[in-house]
Amino acid sequence: ILNVEQSPQSLHVQEGDSTNFTCSFPSSNFYALHWYRWETAKSPEALFVMTLNGDEKKKGRISATLNTKEGYSYLYIKGSQPEDSATYLCAFRENNDMRFGAGTRLTVKP
Amino acid sequence: DVKVTQSSRYLVKRTGEKVFLECVQDMDHENMFWYRQDPGLGLRLIYFSYDVKMKEKGDIPEGYSVSREKKERFSLILESASTNQTSMYLCASSLGQGSEAFFGQGTRLTVV
Helix, strand or coil: CCCCEEECCEEEEECCCCEEEEEECCCCCCCEEEEEEECCCCCCEEEEEECCCCCEEEECCEEEEEECCCCEEEEEECCCCHHHCEEEEEEEECCCCCEECCCEEEEEEC | CCCEEECCCEEEECCCCCEEEEEEECCCCCEEEEEEEECCCEEEEEEEEEECCEEEECCCCCCEEEEEEECCEEEEEECCCCHHHCEEEEEEEECCCCCCEEECCCEEEEEC
């Protein structure tokens, strides 16, 4: 079983704080690394798909970086807002599969 | 908009029943996946498929089988439902490895 690990498991921050999470994955046979946002009572939605070592992607206040050689990705949220509260999942794609970490549950307090 | 539709939001079945969970996508995606989600364990891969009639086991295939007779439909089958299969089941599809996945709304299955 391929291990995709996320840390921390949960995070509570104040509105306006910046935060970041980590996803670690096997560094061999890498094809792609995905980040998803999962709000309660909704389906997961894609934030980023990254395929190249050194990739950096940004969408508004959220950005992500990728290091395939050492097997990790960081997700950053700048100036957290209460609407950012969700579970953030990373997924590792080796071939036609897609395996997820357990997620980081973010709670942003007003 | 890409749509991934799961046949039921909530399902209650009895132990020993054969259960079918259906997933249909409307964007001609090659890859389809079935996951179960349990508290603290995230999304665990049960089976996936990369083409019609092609299927591969994920990490927890025991007690499950799948069918992909048409590209748009990927069915998860619980051969003989057991109480430890009570869970939330999520289906997803994607065009290829470098493409984002789209998820269904989930089926909460309770086996009594």
